[in-house]
Amino acid sequence: MVRASLEADFTEVWLEGEISNLRAPGSGHLYCTLKDQSSQIRTVIFRSAVLRLRFGLEDGLQVIVRGRLSVYEPRGEYQLILDHLEPKGRGALQLAFEQLKRRLEAEGLFHAQRKRSLPVFPWTVGIVTSPTGAAVRDLITVLQRRCPILKIVIAPVQVQGTEAAEQIASAIHALNKLGSIDVMIVGRGGGSMEDLWSFNEEAVVRAIAASRIPIISAVGHETDVTLADFAADVRAPTPSAAAEIVAPVLSEIVERLDMLETRCRQAITSQCLERNQRLDLMSVHMASIRFRILREAQHVDDVVAAMREAIRAKLKQVTATTQEWSHALASASPEGRVRHGMAIVPQLRSRLMGAMSHDLKRNEQHAHAYLDRLNSLSPLAILARGYGILETMPHGQTIRDINHVSIGEQIRARLANGQLRCTVEEVSPGSSV
């Protein structure tokens, strides 16, 4: 009865407060207490309302709610059954965006390490966008203008509405499966935050993060930032910008190829030229070396000649000196004197002989005279007068004293015509006469 009365009187209640004591049991309904500084009330959000929520509820969140008052009869408590909640001070979408962003970020989905680099020369570009509207036309136009040879594969999807997120995610998956796509552009033209919402949906963000093929996100305008942008490998501010980023300019590639080929040719030509020059230089150098060698050889010849000349001169000088010395030696030789001496010897000899024979004759005469005189004085003459001389034997000393001989001694007696050997028989002193 109370419940019927309350429900009839309070069909639409608006409240503002902070969520606390939030509980989410298996039923899918949510329970929490809504409070402000002075009061609080129990609230319930049934599953159908929970599914409509764009953002997640959490304790401490300031919300504005709409509901109807009711009584939970088993406990006799009254409660507010909420059918609409919105965050206070900001939009529900903004909050949902922040909440999902925080969650996926925590999972590492936006991590810089996950980013793949774009191919420098993509051959096939996949585009996930609406087949209608300006974005797809801009993309095709810019891609073909820059690089007419690009192959473009469009995966048409709805980019807003309830099915959009699912379509975008499955298109990303399908293009990955094709295997021929080098790079992918996922995006749409500008719109409200509601319009762009699909690109904030978890399914899309996860599909982008999971893509094997590098993805450029291009959602809305420069100022629009979606979670798809965070997950993509590169964020382009607009679809046209994405096309500019993806497609190289064909004419520039061709030009670069031409330039590279030209540089190749120039380099090889200049290398050949340089080598030619070096060869020339070397041959000039060789010639100069040859000249130097010849000059050196000439110098050697000169030196040899000079040496030869010097030796010859020295030899000559030495020879001259030798001759001089040998002349001197020869002239100093005793041979001449010997010869001279030899010549003089017979002369001297004859002179000697002459002198000697003269002397000899004179001396002979002298000798004869002396002999005559000697003869007259000689004991022999005395002997001839009958005297004898006694001499000792064997020495022949004249015996003048009888004491000089002894009895038995042999003595000699010289007489004028010979000698007598005598033996002393008696020694008688006194005068013999």
Next chain:
Amino acid sequence: MAGVKFEQAMARLEVIVGELEKGDLPLDESLKIFEEGIRLSRNCLRVLEEAERKVEVLVQDKNGKKQLRAFTSEDIDLKGSTGES
């Protein structure tokens, strides 16, 4: 993928030009990589000339199987019944 090969070829060509311009290699090496460079450059140009140049659409057939078919001007629906506003 052709794009990767092309990129590698261009990178190799750049390296070759760098080497040739440095001029450190012996002449026969230089001539060898010169020939390689010219061949690469020619191949790259030929690949560019022979590229497919087409736009295709990934569509689902009656059995739900996805297929590629040529993109025509009718594919751009300016009335915007399914796309953005």
